[in-house]
Every structure is written in C-alpha cells, then in structure tokens.
Amino acid sequence: MDKNETFFTLLLSSMSAIRHFHTPSSQLRLMEVCVNIASGNKSTYFREMQRLQRFFPSLHRRALLAPFILSANQTLSSYAIEYFFNTHQTKPTSHQRDCCCGELQFTKPELIFIFKTFNQVTQLKAEKRCIRADFLLKPTANKKLLFQCPDLCMTLTEESYGDWEPRNRTATPEADFELIDCPQAAKILRTTAANIKHLINSGIIKGFKLHYPGGPRTSLLSIKAFNDKYILRSEIAKQTGLSNEKLREILKKTTPLIIQGFPYARNIPIYKRAQLPSELTTALNTRNNFPIRTITDGKSLLTFSQAAEQLKLDLKDISQLIKIGILQTVFVPNQTEKKGRDYCTGESVTQAKVWRKGYLTVQEAALSCHSNGHMLHSHFLATGFIKPLALKKTFLINLEDVTKIAHHLKTYTCPSWLVKEYNYPLMKIVRLIESGGIQPLIPGDSNFIVGRITIPRSEAQNIITLHISKKYDTNPQNKKPD
Template sequence: MSKLIFYPLPKPRESVISLLFRCGTGNGFQTLRIFSAWTHLNLRNFINPQRKDSSVCNLLSSHSLLEPDERAALLNSFHQPVLYGMSTHVEIAGVAFPQAVLRDRLALCPGCVRDGFLDRLHVFRFSDTCPVHGEQYLEHCPQCREPIDWLRLHDYHCPCTFDLRQAPLNLSNKRTSELLSRALDERNQGFFQLLLASIQAVRFGRAPESCSQLIASCVNIATGNKPTFFLEMEKLQGQLPSLHRRALLAPFLLSPDPTLSRFAQEYFYNACQSKPYSHAADCRCGELRFSARELNFIFTSQERAALMRSDHHCIRSPHQDPTVRQRAYQCPDLCRSLYTFPHIQWESMDEPPVPQLEFELMSHQNAAEILQTTPQTIRRLISTGLLKGFKFNTPIGLATSLESIKAFNDKYVLREEIARRSGLTNNKLRKLLYGLVPIVVRTTLYAHGLLVYQRKHLSEELRSLLDRQAASIIKATGDFGDHVTFGEAARQLNVDIKDVKALRNLGILKVVFVAPKQIRHSTGRPYCTTKSLREAIAWRTGYVSVQEVKAATGCDTHLIHTQFLKTGFVPSVPLHNTYITVDGAKIIDRHFKKYTTLTQLSSTKHISTTVISELLELGKLQPLAADHPDNISGVAVFERQEADDAIANYIRERPVRLYRSYNSGIR
C-alpha cells in the first residue's frame, strides 16, 4: 500500500465517503477508481470501506505526524462493528445500527457538494433530505438518469460530464433530518431503536410516493411522545378510512419494542370506529403487506382459511423491503374482508382516542379479581359489550382496562354481587328486585343466564346497602394498572419466569401483594410493579444471556462458563440463567475469534495434549504471558492463528519424522 502526501482531517459531522473523496482529490487522483488502483484498496463494496477495520481506515490513520486527538477524530469517523444484543451492528457516532439501514450506493446533497464535503446523514436509508441545506439527496444523475457511480466521479462530475453542483434545486422540509442529526449528536440510542421499530411497523404500507411521508411519521414517533404517536396514527387512519384499526395497528401491536406496543394497545383500545357500508374504489388496502404473524392477529383461523379458498386469497408480496427478512402477504379488498367477518368489533360512532396519563391493559383474570367474580363471567360481559374488552391474540389474551372496569362498576351491578354485598336473604332480595328488568347474558340459547342490573334502577335502600358495604370496589383491590403478573414481566423482559423471581431477590424488580376480596386474611398474590418493570427492561437492554452470546459468537455455552465466567475473566449476573453485559459479550466474541486454549486445540484439531506439549517444549507454540491483558488466569491461552500454523506445520512434517524414525530403527 503506497503512502500518501495528503491526509484529510474530518470536519464536523463529515461522512467517511466524503473523507475518501477529499483524500483522493488532495493526492491528485481524478477518480476513486484510479486512487484505489494506486493504493491497492478494494473499493468495490460501498459499505465495507467505511468500517473501522477496513484497509481504508488503516491507510488514512497511518500518518506518523498525526496528533493523537487528530488520529482519534479520524478513527471515530469510521463505523465500528459492535455486538448489540444478539446480532452484529455498526456503531456510528456512538449509536449502534443494523447494517441493513446503510445505503449500498452513493446519495449526496448538491449543497454539500458545493461546500466541499458531505454530511454523514446521507449514508442512511431512512434519510432523504440534507439536515444542513434542506435539499433532497441525489441518487441518479439529473442528466443521464444513471445511478451515481461514486468510483467514477471526477470532482463531483458524473461520467456523462454533468456537474452535480448544478443539479436543479429540490428543497424539502428538513425538520425530520434535523431531528435525526440532533439525536445522532446526542448519541440517543433509544431514539433510533424506536425509529427502526417504527420503520419496521410502517413497512406494510410503504410505497415509493409515500416513503418520505412515512419516514417523517416514524421520526416523530421516535421522540417517544404518546400524543405524537396518536396524531400519526390518526393521519394513517385518515388515508385508509374504511380499514379497521385492528389491521392498521397490527404491526405496531406486535412490535418487539415495548414503547411502540404499549402506545398501540392504548390507541387500539380507546379508539371508536363505526362499520363502513362501502369500500372506496381507490382504496389501496390491497397493497398493504403483512407478515404471517400479523395475519394471525387480524383474522381468526377460520376466516384466514376462508380467505385462502376465496377468489381474493392472500398472495405473497413480490417486492420486499431489504431490511425485512420475512415473507410478506397482501390481501386484495382487505377492508371489505374485515367488515364482512363477524368477529371484528365496530363501534356506533367514529371518535379518535385521547391519550391518557396512565394506561395499562389487564387480563380478564385480573378483571375478575377486581369485580370479585369469575373469569368466565368477565368473558361473557365482554362478549355482550357490557364491559369493553378485546381479544389481542397475544400472551395477554382477552384484555380490558381499569377505566373500563370503573365505567362498568359505575353503571352496572351483577346480581351475585348484590346478594353477596347486601347480606340479604333470597326472599328479601327478590322483593327488593321485584319489577326490575335485568339484562340477561347468555352464551348459548339454553345456558344459565347471567343477571346484570343498572345501578340507577335499584331502590334507594338497596343502593345504600351496597355503598355501605364497599364504598369503592376499585380502590379496595388496588390499581392493577400499576402492576403486572410474573408471566407478563417474563414475556416483556424475554427471560425465563424463574429469572423474574431472581430479579426480584436482587431488588431490580419491585413486588406488591394484592389480596383478592373473596378470601379474608389473605396475604395476597405478588405482582411486579410497572415502574420497576420498565427499569428492568432498561437493565435488560444492557445484558445478554449465555444462550444469546452463543448464538451471536458461535462459542459453546460450556466453554463460555468454564473459560470466561468461572475464571472471572468476564463478570456475569447469575440468575436462574446467567447474563453478561453487552461489553462482556464483545470481549468474549473478540477473545474467541483471536485466541484458543489447550483444551480447544485438542478437541477441535483432534490432536493429543502430548503433541501440544511437544510443540511447547520445542518453542513452536507460545502461550500468552501471565501479564498479558488477554491472558486468563489458570488457562493456557494461545493466539489462534499461531496455533493453527504450528499444528499445520506439525501435520505436514509428520511423514518426515515417521520416515526418519523408521530408518533409525533399521540401523
């Protein structure tokens, strides 16, 4: 690799590609193709040269006259491969991104070209406008209409000789790009995590003409503001007015991001939408793309089977988003299919939801504890519409909310509750209820009827008896919106339920006890508080399980325990399962790829420890010194490449040694 006479220093927020352009021009090369040929750099791939472990990074940071802070600034401009969660990401300006969000070809801002360097935001697929100049990025030459070939650009002139500085002005609202740039400056990992989850959720409605608008909505949602999420969902619903919100919100409800899922649950539950009687001819619901899991959520199994048998069955989408690796399906006349199926619930009016300060869904089992009845009764009340609730086809199942239970309790009362709370005999109670017409709830024609009375119809005497026995049914049992079951906590944390109990013992999860009303002197059932669960979710993002480390690195779990955890080389948190910090997982990944041990050599190379001892005695294999930072106490650690070479030489020389040994025996 040839040395350079000019080494560029990065400007604030400058991209790696811009550094390359300035380096090539400063060293007198007309194009990067000529520059790569002279320096023997491989620039065929657009993404790889931007990584910190690339030969380009080594070349630009190799000048001996660079000051330490200059070299550090140069290195920080490049993308650092990191282990984030279970997969390998790239770290840009301190924020981890999946590599799929990076562009695989050049897009640039004409304003940045006129300034002489490109802002770093142009490398992201989700950014289409420059945050500095407000101009939309160019991906094709305005004159020849060909994709911009970054290796053949000569002073930002296309091979067709068009000067990209002279591209027609195409201004756009740069507020979205400014939010992205500010979040990148602040190293706001949570913002981008929510942004990517939102992009994944809206991909079902993506079309070229609406992509910018949807990305802008996703950026607004990524601020984590609930009213903003509700506003964006209203906009999306306005574009598809006859589409039931069950289909509209399915990708959000099933999102792995807890914030996105929680906002969607509240919007879905509190919105009111009347059943449409016609389907607009220009409705684009048939272009929406859903995963198989989302279709399972939208339709019941019988409805899905009917769709598959009909003329308008679901078809696999021919165009797939590059960031999505699952099958996508389209359902023609989706709106019509939804309002013809009986299980879809519609309201009598259209009313957008209002975000609540505190909202939490609860299962019908928890609702039964609050109303002091059975889960079967709650199911019957929800099926008739007396109690608002929905079946979510998720682990929470049939769900309602505390507000709905309060509304039901203020308006209705079960006959069984009247009998229990009033303490009256059946004869006395029948006299007091004589003449009142109850609501009879039956699941089948001959099933036992569940009797429900409106409170306002009860006599003053009966109401006073009920109120004297229990002034507030809700306050007596505590606010279930403030806590969740251990099973729900395990689901949201993606851990074993036994780990939940261990987190409780460590004090990470706080527990409250809620006693059911039917059982006197009960200590109550333990629940995790919602506040501590959110803190535990934040804790969980910084830790990975041993199984997750194995999946990401390929290192066996037994090896992780014996070599890294038991020796204390990497700290861990031993719950029912063992968890390691993300930084610790990075250390394991790097160490496993670079080093090996005596036991590993013996098992993977199928060579006895005697042979390895011989190589050690001959000095052909050297373990790491005791003071080496990568040495593990009590374990012989070798550089993997050195060990592989030593064993390869041993195997290659083995026939010669056997031949010499045989000849010496003859003599």
C-alpha cells in the first residue's frame, strides 16, 4: 500500500471513529484532527488525542478512545490502546456547564467498553442515564443504533465505571509497547491466569477486555509497575521456598491488601514490597526472579512439558514431533528399573528450536500480519489457500507462507472487511460488485481464494471513497442519486 492509499485509509477510518463526536461547534476542529491522524505518525496521534481531551476536560479517556480502540483499522486501534495504557488521568472535581458530553453518540459495543460490562450498560439504560440518540430512534439497514448519556462525564466519575489515577500523566509513544494476555502475565508473576484477571478487574493492574478471546489484556509496563510496588503471597512462597508456617510467622505484623476473587473462591493476598520485613526482602533479592530451565549441553534430558515450553508449543504437540522425527527421546527407568518414562534429548530439542524458527503459529502469524488468528484460520487455512503443518493442537505456518498472507492482506480484501474498514453498507458493496463497478478476482488467478470474494484493495478503496464523497457532497448541484 503506497503513501496515498495509507493516508486515505487512515483518514476514512479516523473519520469513522470520530463521527459520533461531531457537535455544531466542533466540525472543523474534528476534521483537522482526522487529517493529522491520517499521517500515520504515532506521536501525531498522541498529540491529537491530547487535543481531544482538552475539548472534554472532565470526560474519562475511555469514552474518547472507545471508537478508536474498537476500530477495524489495526494502526488506529494499536495507537489508541497504547495511549489508553500510558495516560494517567485524575478524577475531575468539577464539570463545565457548556460541556457537550451529553451530545456524544456511541454504538452498543463502544458503550460496553466504556462502562466495562453489558450488565452495567443495561442498568444505565433502565435508569434513563443512557438513551437512544434523538435523531435515530429505530435502526435501519444502513445505520447502527446510537446512544447518548446525558451526563456522561459525571456518570464516569462513579466508582464502578471510571478507573482514575492519583496523578495526571501525559502519554508518550513507546517503541516496544506490547500487550500480553492473562496466562503470559501469570507466568511472569508466578501466579494463575485467574488471579491476574481478578487483579485487573480490581484495578490493581491496568488492563481491559477488548474483542480478544481469552479474557482481558494488560501490558508489560503495567506488569512491571505492579511488580515494582507489590508482590503476591504465592510468589513470596515460591521465590523463598519457605513453608506456610514460617512465612506466616514472618508476615504476622505485615497487613496484606486483600483482592476479592470470584464468589466461593479464595481471596488473593498481596503485599507492598516497601512494607515487607527486611529478612524477607533479603531472601527475595538473593533469588532469581524468573528462573527458566535452559538447555546447557547435548546430554541434557528434558520432560515433554519442558520441551514444549522451549519450543513454545502445546504439550500434546510433542508426541507428533517425535513421530515425524523432529525430536528424539530416551527411556529412563526409575530406581526399581521396572518402570520409567521417555525424555527428550537436549541435542534434539536444540535442533528443534532451530527448525521452529522457520515456522509461526496461527496466533504468531496473526500478530506478524497485524490481523487476528480466527480470521487467518477461516480465510487462508480452512479454504486451502495456505497448507500449514498440522500438529495435534497447533497449526504451524512456514515463513514463506506468512509473507504470502501478509502480501494478500495488504493487496486484497473482501466485502465483509470493507464494511468494517469503511463503515459502508454491505448491500451497496454487493451491488457495486454485481454491476461491475468493483471487479473481483476469478478462479485461476494465483491470489483467488475458493469460497471467498477476493477484491483488489486499491480498486475497492477508490470506488468506495468516490461513493462516500458523493454522499457527503454539500453542494446540492453535485448531488446525484445513489
């Protein structure tokens, strides 16, 4: 995609994300914001978000960022997520009389993101604090149902809705910003994914659930910030090796912060590192915080679980790698020499790690291509366009095919993607295809995907941009019937 295409794609996506913020006094300013965002520069995006926040000084940034975070455009979404995590915002002490927060319009998914759960949105609707937008009381085929909150700023100051920080902090872009899921965070903090979820829900760790499967996401920086200030009791026990009785004796004068889990589940005790007894602090500092068993020589023996961890695969995939000759095993009897178990040899695991570098899992490929695993599987693997190496639990895609997928995503699209990218009605796209306005690929083309309508992205963008510009042409003389 060349610079002009990138610019117009970002412009249309930012206009779509910001369309619900239009008020009579903000039209020109918001259009300028969209044009600046379309440059694709992360620093510029951050500046424009700060500018938007100045328009609504009492409004929590969740509401401003929701349309961007939920945008189908991966660039806008990733920038917005990073801005959300790196900005700190204190609870406002006053609300401007002329604030236009009640005029802002949101879709249902945006409301759920802003107020965290579907149930809380339903409650607000029941209390008439979230109402349908006046100009659109019924959804139509071409328009989504929109909602307004008459007192949005003050509603978000309530404890159950807004996550406010003790101090304000202006976000700055980072070169290595990374989102992680609960299992990844749990591995770093030596706890369970469920505990990480509770810590996120309680606000101790900054995070949120987006349109990802598998629970909420947080960032490496958020985990580091938590780890610098707090430590879980379970982590203290694992790092020091102390018994429960001994640990209880040492900590009896230190009051933990108790995080509530699910009903009938155990609570999660955490401690502030600054308040730990000196003997415990010394013991923690002399331990390796993140021990990982590594292969030291070719004679090492690893369990199947350790081999799976080294290769970043599922445990059940190891038997398949043994069957196809990637891994070698040896049988090690126990002390009675009547029973024993197979172990992977260190040499074969070392060679398998070199082999593994030539492949990506579906999720790894999705991250590389700025897409999502479900879409990659249904669009490229299930259709036979790409033939992966199928293990028992994991599909592996070689790097050449990953490059092929990335090129296809940049060069081609399909009707359902166009709907999300341009907020353009599906039936209008279908009519353009049927009338010959947009020419899809035909069978026999090397980029044709069986069972999918494959369209050159640049052609579709030009046609849809032309139709959108006609729709919003303010000169009555230039208007033509759709």
